[in-house]
Amino acid sequence: MLLTACGDQTQKGASDQETKGTAVTSAPLADRLPQAIRDKGVIKVGSDIAYAPVEFKDKDGKTVGIDPDLAEAMSKQLGVTFQFENGTFDTLITGLRAKRYDIAMSAMTDTKDRQQGIDSETKKKVGEGVDFVDYFNAGVSIYTKKGADKGIKAWADLCGKKLVVQRGTVSEDLAKAESKKCTDGKKPAIAIEAFDTDQQAQTRLRSGGADAGSSDFPVAAYTVKTSGGGKDFQIVGGQVEAAPYGIAVAKSNTQLRDAIKAAMDAVIANGEYKKVLDKWGVAQGAVTEAKINGGS
Incomplete structure (x- = not known):
């Protein structure tokens, strides 16, 4: 999905927070994370939780879908909780830039415009841009x-x-x-x-x-x-x-970006990735490895 990274930064449902996953003390990739995130034990995830089956609320109000399931699998690798925080889609990158989130994971298409902070319609630079860890094709x-x-x-x-x-x-x-x-x-x-x-x-x-x-x-x-x-x-x-869906990370946070990539690669390698995609009927979008900034 294409995000112009401009406009109103007010996020509807910003108080609607839900934790997915549990911290894992013996996580094999925990040392890849920035120390500040290891200390908090939480990765804050900006997400538009109204986009089934990628992320949405079930009848009990629980956040479910492809992204929450993949985040749960990655939490086992990184030893931290992924906490999904609801926001309107067109404000997620501004929220990431304002450090309200550590990452944005929301069926977001990786594009060069987003990487470079370019408004896709006006072609004017509106921000620093973000890095992506690509994990799915749609x-x-x-x-x-x-x-x-x-x-x-x-x-x-x-x-x-x-x-x-x-x-x-x-x-x-x-x-x-x-x-x-x-x-x-x-x-x-x-x-x-x-x-x-x-x-x-x-x-x-x-x-x-x-x-x-x-x-x-x-x-x-x-x-x-x-x-x-x-x-x-x-x-x-x-x-x-x-085009690829990407997990957006601030360009200044390369350590977190690389840790997310390593975790996604591990989830792909151990078969949990395939189980998640099969569960939601989207196996046709599978990738064989995570890539950084693979969008065009």
């Missing part, structure tokens, strides 16, 4: 109400249609780029409506307030499978813009 999908695709089979079919997306995401940037193609070709623009959360966008589409929605493939697939017992939505067309 493309972007379009979905519509079931049985009502309105002729939408691909991005080019969205000209003159209304599309709902989550603010600050790759989907929003793709929609803006596609809308320009529409107008350059003398076709009507795409009417883009952006929301704070993907769930809000889904609700808008479900109510008939839009023609289509777009989100990362794992999220779109999960939404199609679960919303209304599978009766609400359908995916149209194939994935586009496949």
